[in-house]
Amino acid sequence: MTIHEPDALAKTNRINMLFDFYELLLTDKQRTFLKYYFHDDYSLGEIADEFSISRQAVYEHVKRAESVLESYESKLQLxxxxxxxxxxxxxxxxxxxxxxxxxxxxxxxxxxxxxxxxxxxx
Structure with missing residues (x-):
């Protein structure tokens, strides 16, 4: 799936804002992967290499963390x-x-x- 550049930037900005508000509610692993992927702009492959796990596992951790952040926002609306x-x-x-x-x-x-x-x- 390819995300168009403006969509990717908007998504990155949203996740970073959600992260700013709800960071402490995430697990250590969720925080780490989101920081690497959205803040530090690491690729899934680079994160996978860093933690000696599969690219798919990184993808699933990132997607799950995004879902958790959106869930918090839907409930708390910060x-x-x-x-x-x-x-x-x-x-x-x-x-x-x-x-x-x-x-x-x-x-x-x-x-x-x-x-x-x-x-x-x-």
Whole structure:
């Protein structure tokens, strides 16, 4: 199965985002294989050689880990919540930049947005 380049990039970005949110819920092996495959861009064959297992076994581990990540997201929806929070923060920042808003209110709004963004990083 060949994935077209834009589809492959979108899938890699999605898996990496899911991984960021749910990494600690994966097994060590799932974490390792996903890191090698999606983050470090190793091929299935390179991972198989590294761990002395078959390419098919690596493929199955990666597919299973992807499925687990998607399952967590379907239940917890952390990415959806993160994206909604980002949209609200962007709106807050846009209003803070509006010239009709007082300087004091604008400053307070920017500080709130910065504080919320910093909190998300924790």
């Amino acid at each position: 990415i959806d919540k993160h994206e909604a929070a980002q949209a609200w923060l962007s709106k807050l920042e846009a209003i803070a930049e509006d010239s009709s808003v007082s300087d004091e209110l604008s400053t307070q709004m920017r500080q709130i947005a910065q504080g919320l963004r910093a909190t998300e990083q924790l």
